[in-house]
Amino acid sequence: MTTFTASELMTVHAARLLRDGDVVFVGVGLPNLACNLARRTHAPNLVMIYEAGVIGARPSRLPLSIGDPTLVTRATSVCSMYDIFTLYLQRGNVDVGFLGGAQIDRFGNINATVIGDYNHPKVRLPGSGGSMEIAGWANRCYIITPHQKRRFPEKVDFATSAGFLNGRAAREASGVRGGGPQAVVTNLGFLEPDESGELVLTAVHPGVTVEEVQANTGWPLKAAANLRVTEPPGEEELRLLRELDPQNIYLK
Amino acid sequence: MTTFTASELMTVHAARLLRDGDVVFVGVGLPNLACNLARRTHAPNLVMIYEAGVIGARPSRLPLSIGDPTLVTRATSVCSMYDIFTLYLQRGNVDVGFLGGAQIDRFGNINATVIGDYNHPKVRLPGSGGSMEIAGWANRCYIITPHQKRRFPEKVDFATSAGFLNGRAAREASGVRGGGPQAVVTNLGFLEPDESGELVLTAVHPGVTVEEVQANTGWPLKAAANLRVTEPPGEEELRLLRELDPQNIYLK
């Protein structure tokens, strides 16, 4: 039987969410691996763009930072940071954004700023970077994260970037252009927003129980009526994925 | 005795107004010739910039339009039109602007838009182009124009770009950054703003009388107490100038 790590599992599932031709705002780490895997399988026309202003990257090695020069050499285009956030993201040219953070709450809001109070925090996190605008303006957003109770509180300490606020109506009232989070991919399964914007369990990976997911989630988690069991990573997917991270930096 | 045309006379005098190191927003025609003359005489470090987005042009032939490719080849920099109006002009990086128009009034306001009423004009002129912002934001502005009564009405039909409005106080109240028109160079002499912002006669060319200038001006023209007589174009200035327009396109 094929074995794989939790990171491999999440990355393969994230890759499958991408569509051929998607323009994706990528970060380093698992999202970068997911995009490169998708490009080598079902989405050869995927366009990867980076907040550093790189469009259509073709990295020949694993990029170790968002500004790795391998993202520039052989890219389609490089523009200023101001242009990437205006002409590309704000204008609506980005189909998919990947997001991450220390906390994701019941309505898909993300905290990347502080644990505790803003002015007297227990922990000061790195901050928004590009994520506030990606969460607002990319057509679809995906979150890849390990499933742990402390990462899934009922309410984030600080809403660095918007999911559905306290419900879809609130997000829509803000007039923001993007569709918000479409799925959270974890090592246990998938959370997706329901009609109200609340994240509900829509799929579990093989062998995972609903109770196990609930035990690792900080709010009373609803399970979808048509709860799916996911298709495990295939041999070919894993082979291609491991080629992308030969030193096992992100996939371990 | 050296002879010269009215255009040569005005161009030589305009060139003398430029200082070494000035960054000048240039148009084609006489301002371009004046700048190139200044660069070959007393202002070798003059930087010529064009609204087409060209900085530090070194034209090897007489440019026949503002977008002539000879302005680009060997230039220091080329940027977008948005950048030239923001980073260069609005930011305050332009020392001198040259302006022209169909009418210049008592307070140095310029009309480049319509003769008559805006919506039912007798004549529709080309319009502002870059001049509204040049007049507002260049540190110093100069106007080169033949001296004719119809070109110097008491009040312009339409104030495309601002001189001193109805007096210096009005311009200052607008908070605009540029210093406004510093001199109007004509074939008869110089008009310069007094403390109130009104254009007064400060110099006449040799052989020109105050009465002659008044007869060609549409308002009761004040003459400065210390009215000067200008120094005629020198042989070397004329020789260099004529080299710049060998086919006599602008200087005739």
Added chain:
Amino acid sequence: MSKLCTLKEAIAQHVHDGDCVYAAGFTHLIPFAAGHEIIRQGRKDLTLARATPDLIYDQMVAAGCAKKVIYSYIGNPGVGSLRIIRTELEAGRLEFEEYSHFGMISRLQAGAAGLPFMPMNQTAATALEQANPLYRRVTDPYSGREVVVVPALNPDVAIIHVQRCDERGNAHIWGILGEQKEAAFAAKRVILTAEEIVPEEVIRSDPNRTLIPEFVVSAVCHVPYCSHPSYTQGYYDRDNDFYLEWDKISETPESVQAWLQEWVYGITDREAYWQKVGAETHKRLSVPPLYAAPVNYGEY
């Protein structure tokens, strides 16, 4: 995915009666061939937006394509007036919206950036602001002072001429950039015309030179000499003689219609046009090469 097609196909598919068209190019890279194809296909009621309408819009107005112009300078660059547009405006037969260059390009920048408006500092001149109700004011919340604003312009279609692009529409542009990038991002559809269609590898060898990416482009057309009588930096010179000649041609409706008949309606495409222009003019407008210093991106 290749977007290559003929200019005839691109205009037929992407330019419709009543559209707002931005044929970009500030004094450089003006897509004359596309303007002529629009005339041949008999488009009507277009809103023609351009900072400088130049001869291309004078010709399109003469051919009856336009209902309105949006502009900041209506002149024949380096020559004088645009007689046809001016006459139509003075006669009240053509609608118009007028800006300064900065107002015009700020409208495109807002449209390209996905913003509802762009702010501009006051210029002290207020006549045009009062004449055009789309100029508005907003209070700077930091100083309490007012700035002037213009709304986003998002043309239905932009037509952009470039030196070279790949068949997907990733385009290298150099020389005067004007509003090429802003128009491409602001428009709903983009037709690229190119002097050369090059392999993707040429584009990817110099990503900083790529101002327009494939995914804002609808159609890619290989149209050498597209810009004549304007020019393409590094490819051919501006034909100033024609700019002077147009000043005479445009003196009477008869000579304009005769010119359109001979050079637009009577011609199938730009290749036929360029052959008709003739060898003497080809030679007069040819330019010796002068290359940029090498740039090393590094094999990372």
Added chain:
Amino acid sequence: MSKLCTLKEAIAQHVHDGDCVYAAGFTHLIPFAAGHEIIRQGRKDLTLARATPDLIYDQMVAAGCAKKVIYSYIGNPGVGSLRIIRTELEAGRLEFEEYSHFGMISRLQAGAAGLPFMPMNQTAATALEQANPLYRRVTDPYSGREVVVVPALNPDVAIIHVQRCDERGNAHIWGILGEQKEAAFAAKRVILTAEEIVPEEVIRSDPNRTLIPEFVVSAVCHVPYCSHPSYTQGYYDRDNDFYLEWDKISETPESVQAWLQEWVYGITDREAYWQKVGAETHKRLSVPPLYAAPVNYGEY
């Protein structure tokens, strides 16, 4: 007029205690050598503005140069946390102003453009907007909806590393552009550091590559390898090993001070630093050349 001087002279003349400094470079072209020289010269009470403080500001904060940071992402890129800045912020010993990347770059764009503020569309997230009173709102006069605005940032001095420039300060930049151009135009003074000082003719051979013109530049310094452990596209690679190592060094104040002693205070300039880095690292970070396709401007 040549503005060539040593980096030591440039920092002495243009960076003063209490200044707001923008050492530019979004993940690329980070002017580490200039940060080290500021540390050596013992500057105090600086406001350090950068979208991503990166190791350079962690080191400057460790050396006691800073009273405040303005930032949008405080991380060790690709590694994790910036331990020193984070500790100082959590302890309340360092003032700060926080934005998103777009808010930060919009502040610089407004500063560069000579505008009092820049508008941004709402993101639905309002927590940071409420936490930082310099975020404000303005009503779009066309739709009646609100946009979020940030005020212009005009640093006292920007430090910009470039691949090549002439001795007057006209600079070619390629690869990731980040906020190099915006910082240069926004700042009151600009110190350029360059991998190569080239003749004016090299710059003028490719004017579209020139992002910074001489007349916004105060000083030009020839500083090869200025960006190590970051990189300069086409010249050397990023030293990821050092980024990982810093994560360990910065675990204790003692190891940080020892590192500063050995690599900053104990070193005269970047040349000495680069020699000390050693041949093995030079080799590891070297990059085979890969050139851009030729570009023909034409001999007009």
